[in-house]
Amino acid sequence: MKRTAVAVLAGLFATAVHTAPQGYFDLRQGVALETGDTWIADGRTYRLYGVQSCLRGTSYTDKGGVARDCGEASLAVLAAFIRDTAPVCAPVAEAGQLTYVACYGSVVGNRMDLAVLLIASGFAFAALDTSGLPVHPEYAVIEQDARARHAGLWQFDDVQHPAILLSKNAHARKPGAGQ
Template identity: 45%
Template structure:
């Protein structure tokens, strides 16, 4: 397959929701919206609405407290930049989300896949965040991408220096997370 054909196929895949949505339990989960009020953003991939914590499937935001130098030369919190972008996209697009898994805890974290309507097209929220350079493809504990099209979107954003990728000192969260795990081992 030629490079252009591969890139075209990857672009088409990016427009579709992740496979996890199709692999949900046999009993379909109802879609829900994210309300305009009563939402607390924790990170660029996690928020609380009411008593529920939601996290985007396959998306890793910048870690809060890590810093990068923006185009104006100021040191900026990378996690806050991811969080602000997520909040703005949610405010502007009113996503529809579907739960795909749940992680125990207090409160439990519901893993979701969300879509938005932009220009008459349905787009995946994770793809938007990653392809615009304000989030990253998450990796499993065995260092494999959770959802390969998100890694393609990340590499495309990196090559184009979109969003946070414009910073030469971007603290990539997966690198930091893997370093943290290696130190604990």
């Protein structure tokens, strides 16, 4: 009888460890990944706060001289981190239909900020605001470290920070631009 009670309690505690804490939700495999920082789950769009993934349709040249889609690389790494770290997320802000979230995953029993994992790996970047300043300054420091270490996408000479491309596109859309 005691063994059965212990087994039941162990099962309950094991389950509790694997569920998201109050105010958080599980980020599970199988969500519809839109980019390396954005996904759709249950009809809602989520984006990692303070993160900018490489833009889909932009490219870098790998060590073999082959052009690769930069956005697809960011997306693949996000998918791998979701699979390997079982993140949980909490909403931090909303903008229309978009919910910004902060997430953490488990790495060897330690909680790690998913944004930090992506940026430190060199497969995502610190998001910038409309003034060109980091949305979350700590992420910019982590990005600079990844760049200095030539981590991830930073190992390729022709990788451009997506903020440069987004800024050029925003400038081109302004009335009177290019005149």
